[in-house]
Structure formats: C-alpha cells, structure tokens
Amino acid sequence: MKRIRVIKWVRYATVTALLMFLCLLIWANWEPKTYTEKHIPNDVQYIQLNTGQVSQPQLMNELEQKISSVQGVSSCSYSKVAQTVGVMFRTSVLNTPALIKKVNAITGLNVSVKEIPTSGGCPVGGVKYFFISIKNALKFRA
Amino acid sequence: MKKSNLLLALAATGLLAGLIACKKETKTETIYVDNTPPPPPPTLYTRLGGVSAITLVVDKFINNCATNAFIGARFAPAAANPDRLQVLRFNLIDQICAGSGGPCQYKGRTMVQSHTGMNITNPEFDTLVVQLVKAMTTYSVPTKEQNDLAAILLPMRTDIVGK
Numbered sequence: 001m002k003r004i005r006v007i008k009w010v011r012y013a014t015v016t017a018l019l020m021f022l023c024l025l026i027w028a029n030w031e032p033k034t035y036t037e038k039h040i041p042n043d044v045q046y047i048q049l050n051t052g053q054v055s056q057p058q059l060m061n062e063l064e065q066k067i068s069s070v071q072g073v074s075s076c077s078y079s080k081v082a083q084t085v086g087v088m089f090r091t092s093v094l095n096t097p098a099l100i101k102k103v104n105a106i107t108g109l110n111v112s113v114k115e116i117p118t119s120g121g122c123p124v125g126g127v128k129y130f131f132i133s134i135k136n137a138l139k140f141r142a
Numbered sequence: 143m144k145k146s147n148l149l150l151a152l153a154a155t156g157l158l159a160g161l162i163a164c165k166k167e168t169k170t171e172t173i174y175v176d177n178t179p180p181p182p183p184p185t186l187y188t189r190l191g192g193v194s195a196i197t198l199v200v201d202k203f204i205n206n207c208a209t210n211a212f213i214g215a216r217f218a219p220a221a222a223n224p225d226r227l228q229v230l231r232f233n234l235i236d237q238i239c240a241g242s243g244g245p246c247q248y249k250g251r252t253m254v255q256s257h258t259g260m261n262i263t264n265p266e267f268d269t270l271v272v273q274l275v276k277a278m279t280t281y282s283v284p285t286k287e288q289n290d291l292a293a294i295l296l297p298m299r300t301d302i303v304g305k
Contacts, residue, residue, distance in 0.1 A: 034232075034236070034246065034247065034249070035193070035239075035244075035245050035246045035247070036193060036232050036235050036236055036239065036246050037232070039193050039194070040193060040194075040197050040232070040235065042228050042231075042232070044201070044224070044227060044228070044231065045224050045227070046204070046205070046208065046221040046222055046224075046227055047222070048208070048209065048218070048222075074197075074198070074201045075198075075201040075202040075204075075205040076205065077202070077205040077206045077208075077209045078209070079209035079210065079211065079214070081211040082209065082211060082214070084209060085209070086205045086208050086209040086218075086221075087205075088201050088204070088205050088221075091224075116218045116219060116221075116222040117218075117219045117222070118219055118222045118223035118226070119219055119223075120219045121215065121216045121217060121218065121219035121220045122216050122217055122219070122220035122226075122230060130225070132225050132228070132229060133224075133225045136228075
C-alpha cells in the first residue's frame with residue numbers, strides 16, 4: 001500500500017517537473033532572438049586584476065594594448081588609482097586562469113583576481129537575472 | 143572651280159558644326175534627363191560602423207566606467223555578474239543602435255524607471271560621458287560622429303540625474 005503511494009507521488013512529481021520544464025521551454029522560445037542577440041556573442045565575463053603600481057602613463061597604455069591583444073579579450077581598462085586592470089573577455093575562447101597566465105606572460109607582472117561584489121550598483125539587478133540565464137540556456141529559436 | 147571648292151568646304155564645315163552641335167545637344171539632354179534623387183545620407187548607425195563597432199565601444203565604455211575611481215562602485219558589481227553584464231551590455235548596444243537609426247530595438251526599462259532611487263549626481267553623469275568619449279576615441283570614432291551620438295544620449299541627463 002505504502003509502495004503504491006510512493007510510486008503515485010513519484011509519478012506526480014515527474015509529470016509536474018516535465019510540465020514546468022515544458023513551460024520554461026515555451027517561455028524561453030516565445031520571442032525570436034533580437035538583432036543584437038543574433039549578431040553579438042553574449043558569452044562575456046568581466047574581471048578586475050590587481051597589477052601593482054604602474055606609474056608611467058606610457059606603460060599604462062602599453063599594458064592596456066598588450067592585454068587587449070590577447071585573443072578573446074574584448075576590452076581592457078587600467079585604473080591608476082585602484083592599480084587594477086579591468087578585462088572583459090569571451091568565455092568560449094578564454095577562462096580566468098588561462099587569461100591570468102597569458103597576462104602574466106605578456107606583461108611580466110604577477111596579477112591576481114580582485115574580488116568585486118556582484119550585487120548592488122547599476123540598475124540591473126534582482127532575481128530576474130536568474131531567469132535570464134535559464135532563458136539563454138533553453139533558447140533555441142533563431 | 144575655286145568658288146565651288148570654297149562652297150564645298152563651307153558646306154562641310156557647316157555639316158561638321160551641325161553634327162557637333164547635335165552631339166552637344168544630345169549630351170545636355172542626357173544630363174537633364176538623369177535627375178534621379180541623390181541617395182539619402184548614411185545614418186549615424188552606418189557611419190559608426192554598425193552593431194559590431196557599437197559593441198566594441200560599449201565594451202570599452204563599461205570597462206572604463208567599472209574601473210573608474212568615481213563611478214566604478216556603480217558599474218563594477220553589474221559588470222562582475224555575467225547575467226547582469228549581459229543585460230547591461232545588450233541594453234546599451236540596443237539603445238545606441240536604435241537611437242542612431244540602426245535595426246535594433248531597445249527593450250529595457252525607461253531611463254526614469256531604471257534610475258529612480260539611485261540618486262545619481264551631475265558630476266557622476268559627467269564622468270560617465272567622459273568615459274564614453276574615451277571609449278569612442280580609443281576606437282577612433284570621428285569627432286562629428288561623437289558629437290552626433292552625444293546629441294542623442296545627453297538629453298537623457300534629465301531622466302537619470304537626481305532621481
């Protein structure tokens with residue numbers, strides 16, 4: 001008797017999970033991709049690297065140019081005040097350890113990742129970003 | 143005999159002059175008929191180099207803002223979260239692309255809705271503009287295009303500052 005009840009619950013749970021997944025799939029593919037989504041890759045990540053002091057403006061520019069030239073890096077900016085370099089890169093081409101390795105190799109520095117809070121700040125925040133990542137993962141409509 | 147030769151020469155000259163005149167007339171007529179309207183001037187979107195060029199500028203702009211000592215605290219947390227970065231990045235690309243006459247459509251919230259409660263000051267907005275100019279200069283966007291883009295974006299100040 002107990003076994004039958006368990007099987008019943010498992011069935012209900014499976015059907016509910018499948019229905020929820022189906023709903024998410026329909027929701028994710030309800031609208032076609034926008035022009036930007038079609039043409040611009042969205043696999044970018046941003047990190048800041050502690051560089052230590054780079055005093056001369058010429059060296060700062062050189063540092064930015066060298067890091068920008070790494071394949072997969074989409075932008076790079078140096079902050080003299082914070083002594084950090086912000087790097088935006090494509091995760092399909094690079095990952096953080098590989099980026100650090102390449103930056104150290106081409107600049108001769110010994111950089112480390114700076115911890116940045118990921119909440120607060122600009123008006124893009126909240127629980128809806130969790131759904132955006134789900135939407136991106138499930139979207140197959142062109 | 144001499145007289146007839148002279149007459150012949152005169153007739154030949156007249157014929158030649160007539161032919162040249164006819165030719166000239168035909169040429170003038172062709173130019174007159176070809177009065178198709180000139181092609182429309184390229185949009186700012188085209189002059190900026192399309193969505194790929196706009197993306198380069200936006201990526202550099204976000205990076206400049208996130209590493210800036212004055213406004214970095216506002217941008218860095220959004221940039222460091224990949225999902226938030228994607229929304230911020232695509233919203234900025236769509237806004238510039240659509241505003242400059244491109245095929246994109248901005249689907250984000252209004253500037254007033256987005257910035258209400260953030261208490262953004264005029265110096266912060268000015269710093270943001272400087273970072274945008276720096277980003278455009280990095281990618282050698284000509285001054286005219288920089289000014290045209292600024293003319294589209296700067297009126298947003300009233301919707302962003304002091305909200």
